Amino acid sequence: MDRRYTAAVLVFVVIATGLTLSSYQVFFGGFTQLTNYSKTPGYDLSGTQLFSNGTLDLQISRVDGPDTYGGFIVLVQILYPNGTVLYQWNASQLGHVPQSAIRNEFPLHPVHSDGFALVVPLGQNATVVLQAHRYISPGTYIVRVYDVDGQYAAYGRKFQATVAVG
Amino acid sequence: MDRSEGSIDGTQMALPILRITLGWMFFSAFLRRVVNVPAKMNPSSSAYVGGKLLTFIPHAWLISGVLEYTVEHPALLYEFLVAWTALEAIFGLFMILGFMSRLSGLALALLVWGIGLGAGWIGTTCLDEWQIAAVEGAAALMFMFTGSRWLSLDQLIAKKYPQGLRIGRWHIPLW
Numbered sequence: 540m541d542r543r544y545t546a547a548v549l550v551f552v553v554i555a556t557g558l559t560l561s562s563y564q565v566f567f568g569g570f571t572q573l574t575n576y577s578k579t580p581g582y583d584l585s586g587t588q589l590f591s592n593g594t595l596d597l598q599i600s601r602v603d604g605p606d607t608y609g610g611f612i613v614l615v616q617i618l619y620p621n622g623t624v625l626y627q628w629n630a631s632q633l634g635h636v637p638q639s640a641i642r643n644e645f646p647l648h649p650v651h652s653d654g655f656a657l658v659v660p661l662g663q664n665a666t667v668v669l670q671a672h673r674y675i676s677p678g679t680y681i682v683r684v685y686d687v688d689g690q691y692a693a694y695g696r697k698f699q700a701t702v703a704v705g
Numbered sequence: 706m707d708r709s710e711g712s713i714d715g716t717q718m719a720l721p722i723l724r725i726t727l728g729w730m731f732f733s734a735f736l737r738r739v740v741n742v743p744a745k746m747n748p749s750s751s752a753y754v755g756g757k758l759l760t761f762i763p764h765a766w767l768i769s770g771v772l773e774y775t776v777e778h779p780a781l782l783y784e785f786l787v788a789w790t791a792l793e794a795i796f797g798l799f800m801i802l803g804f805m806s807r808l809s810g811l812a813l814a815l816l817v818w819g820i821g822l823g824a825g826w827i828g829t830t831c832l833d834e835w836q837i838a839a840v841e842g843a844a845a846l847m848f849m850f851t852g853s854r855w856l857s858l859d860q861l862i863a864k865k866y867p868q869g870l871r872i873g874r875w876h877i878p879l880w
Contacts, residue, residue, distance in 0.1 A: 606760035
């Protein structure tokens with residue numbers, strides 16, 4: 540057997556095996572904390588802003604969960620730091636947000652209302668403008684969203700953001 | 706067995722068991738998008754496969770930036786999908802036919818891991834996309850070394866040109 544051929548085969552045994560095992564760790568933490576990020580919907584609200592006139596710029600991106608379905612936001616809350624609700628939008632309100640109040644980062648699979656919920660497709664990142672129609676005094680608040688499964692956290696990340704009203 | 710000889714041993718005879726199924730995985734992707742459900746290649750359809758690239762972004766490995774840029778430029782995305790689908794059709798068919806099996810093995814390995822870097826984390830019940838990328842990728846790389854010298858077009862080509870494609874004094878082992 541040609542020695543260079545043997546060496547080349549060994550190199551590719553290492554490449555193929557290395558790709559398989561390293562991607563197992565990268566995608567699923569298979570050798571440390573095994574996690575499947577496409578099981579349950581997860582959201583990130585980084586960049587969300589709240590204004591004293593009651594305008595909420597909900598910056599929502601869908602970062603976990605199934606690629607073919609959902610996720611469905613059925614409750615958006617503004618909370619005082621102690622957890623008391625200051626204001627909230629329910630499912631029927633979130634199911635009827637006009638498309639003009641939603642700015643999607645990517646043209647495909649846009650965030651939209653479907654009559655029952657605010658639909659946030661996997662990978663999309665959008666700004667959804669909601670109006671509380673009330674004055675909000677200066678201070679720190681928590682903005683939180685609930686998925687239709689009743690959860691506001693997944694994979695150790697809460698679907699909420701701390702916002703300051705100046 | 707010398708790697709460049711046209712000899713056919715028992716191992717070579719068994720390779721079509723995997724080769725044809727491996728090729729079909731790629732060639733059938735082309736059939737689904739172009740023959741069965743052409744809406745998959747229609748940018749204004751909800752079935753448009755361009756949307757899949759968007760779903761890869763949150764946990765993609767190394768290529769999140771490339772995916773974001775592509776999805777933000779619809780014309781580029783469409784051209785990318787056409788080129789990708791064509792490559793899957795060509796090298797999938799080549800693998801089925803056993804034509805330039807070594808080159809096809811390399812091409813298919815690159816294609817499957819191109820998707821795998823993005824989609825590898827997706828799969829709601831099993832680790833579906835990762836399993837696809839890992840197994841098809843390893844299989845394709847194996848064909849880069851073995852070629853396929855039985856039940857294949859390469860069997861005929863190798864009889865005449867056992868050393869591969871000759872350019873000057875170089876032999877490129879495409880089969």
